[in-house]
Amino acid sequence: MSAQLLSYTPLLLKAALVTIWLSWLALLIGAVGGTLVALARMSTFLPLRLLALLFTEFFRSIPILIVLFFVFFGVPLIFGLDLSPFAATTIALALHATSTMSEVIRAGLESVGKGQWEAARAAGMTYWQMMRHVIVPQALRVILPPSVGVYIATLKESSLASIIGYVELTKTGLLIRETMGSSFVPLLLLALIYFLINYGISLGGAALERRFHVNTRLMTAGAGQ
Amino acid sequence: MTDTVLQFDNVVKRFGDRTILDGVSTSVQSGEIVCFIGPSGTGKSTLLRCVNGLETIEGGAIRFEGTPVQAKQRSIIDVRRRIGMIFQHFNLYPHLTALENVMLAPVIVHGENRKTVEERARGLFEKVRLSHRINAYPAQMSGGEQQRVAIARALATNPHILLFDEPTSALDPETVGEVLAVMRDLAVEGRTMLVVTHEIRFAADVGTRMVFLDGGKIVEEGNPREMLAAPRSERARRFLSTISNAAH
Numbered sequence: 001m002s003a004q005l006l007s008y009t010p011l012l013l014k015a016a017l018v019t020i021w022l023s024w025l026a027l028l029i030g031a032v033g034g035t036l037v038a039l040a041r042m043s044t045f046l047p048l049r050l051l052a053l054l055f056t057e058f059f060r061s062i063p064i065l066i067v068l069f070f071v072f073f074g075v076p077l078i079f080g081l082d083l084s085p086f087a088a089t090t091i092a093l094a095l096h097a098t099s100t101m102s103e104v105i106r107a108g109l110e111s112v113g114k115g116q117w118e119a120a121r122a123a124g125m126t127y128w129q130m131m132r133h134v135i136v137p138q139a140l141r142v143i144l145p146p147s148v149g150v151y152i153a154t155l156k157e158s159s160l161a162s163i164i165g166y167v168e169l170t171k172t173g174l175l176i177r178e179t180m181g182s183s184f185v186p187l188l189l190l191a192l193i194y195f196l197i198n199y200g201i202s203l204g205g206a207a208l209e210r211r212f213h214v215n216t217r218l219m220t221a222g223a224g225q
Numbered sequence: 226m227t228d229t230v231l232q233f234d235n236v237v238k239r240f241g242d243r244t245i246l247d248g249v250s251t252s253v254q255s256g257e258i259v260c261f262i263g264p265s266g267t268g269k270s271t272l273l274r275c276v277n278g279l280e281t282i283e284g285g286a287i288r289f290e291g292t293p294v295q296a297k298q299r300s301i302i303d304v305r306r307r308i309g310m311i312f313q314h315f316n317l318y319p320h321l322t323a324l325e326n327v328m329l330a331p332v333i334v335h336g337e338n339r340k341t342v343e344e345r346a347r348g349l350f351e352k353v354r355l356s357h358r359i360n361a362y363p364a365q366m367s368g369g370e371q372q373r374v375a376i377a378r379a380l381a382t383n384p385h386i387l388l389f390d391e392p393t394s395a396l397d398p399e400t401v402g403e404v405l406a407v408m409r410d411l412a413v414e415g416r417t418m419l420v421v422t423h424e425i426r427f428a429a430d431v432g433t434r435m436v437f438l439d440g441g442k443i444v445e446e447g448n449p450r451e452m453l454a455a456p457r458s459e460r461a462r463r464f465l466s467t468i469s470n471a472a473h
Contacts, residue, residue, distance in 0.1 A: 134318055
């Protein structure tokens with residue numbers, strides 16, 4: 001049996017890469033989307049603020065699986081547009097990641113004191129100069145740690161794609177399991193692979209935080225207001 | 226022989242239904258050092274913040290070098306590029322060193338050459354007597370040091386006017402003097418300065434004009450020494466006697 005399992009190793013590795021890629025893509029879209037939604041939520045234009053709030057609350061409150069079904073089965077019905085399982089999963093995960101990341105990013109931006117925005121504005125910076133050189137560098141130290149958590153969550157949630165028949169890591173494991181007479185071993189192996197990937201991400205995130213921490217220590221006091 | 230740098234024309238500012246500035250009119254000539262004094266909450270800082278559009282105004286007009294100051298318009302950026310501001314709480318960028326703080330605006334806002342800017346910045350650190358702290362982060366510096374870096378940062382873009390918003394109010398008493406000394410140097414250079422302050426002695430020694438605000442209005446303005454010696458209005462007299470008692 002172990003020999004048989006060993007022969008599946010390349011398949012599992014490839015599936016693991018698919019899962020990593022899929023969730024990374026969703027996180028990237030989530031980071032960009034989350035930034036836009038966070039900015040909309042902080043806008044002075046009320047309708048925009050409400051729209052962003054609605055979006056965040058909506059996707060935060062609905063199970064990802066339901067969103068996935070809506071995207072995979074609903075979009076073809078409504079828009080007559082056929083989505084591949086990969087695209088559907090990416091979109092569903094990205095929508096969810098966007099709603100989570102928007103809150104993370106908003107918290108980060110709001111952690112930067114009012115005085116910083118004023119100093120940047122008083123210096124004659126445009127909105128984007130202020131964001132790029134003053135606000136975002138300071139917000140990142142607040143945004144980074146929970147973002148690692150969002151990535152790990154997204155990666156785990158990507159296993160839902162197996163339900164709509166997309167062959168990522170979980171689906172691959174389940175297929176292997178079928179060829180082995182419903183053995184329990186492939187499931188254990190799956191859990192181990194997920195653990196290793198996510199533990200790796202955790203370690204990477206911690207290293208990144210440590211690098212930031214050097215600066216954070218230097219910039220704690222006298223920053224706010 | 227003098228140019229009007231700044232013109233306040235019946236400026237009205239409200240926060241909700243509270244009127245902060247209630248028809249303020251005055252003007253500032255090039256080279257003047259105008260000190261705004263008055264009880265807390267009378268709109269001195271607000272008036273200063275209206276000059277570079279950190280606050281919007283609800284009525285009247287402000288003109289800076291002939292340009293209307295309109296907080297919500299794109300033109301405000303051009304106004305701000307000619308104004309330097311020093312805040313009560315310094316507001317240095319905590320993720321940048323002292324030198325980087327001073328260099329940021331000239332490089333990214335004014336698009337100046339990095340080398341030229343660094344040279345000028347080093348000169349400014351000499352002027353504020355902080356050459357030895359050039360690579361420190363704000364959190365590693367005392368309040369007085371941070372405020373002097375903030376002054377260097379404001380000077381780095383060669384502003385036509387400097388706005389000081391209670392520059393010594395957040396400082397430990399022992400560092401107030403070093404900041405005021407730097408401000409005296411600037412006055413000697415003939416810079417145009419607007420100073421909101423509770424440092425009456427400084428206002429009297431360095432200021433060319435004193436403006437007393439109360440209840441969102443200019444109650445009295447004039448030569449600082451004359452005004453200190455013989456305030457014309459009852460309110461100014463009462464305010465000045467309160468703070469000169471507190472100072473001694």
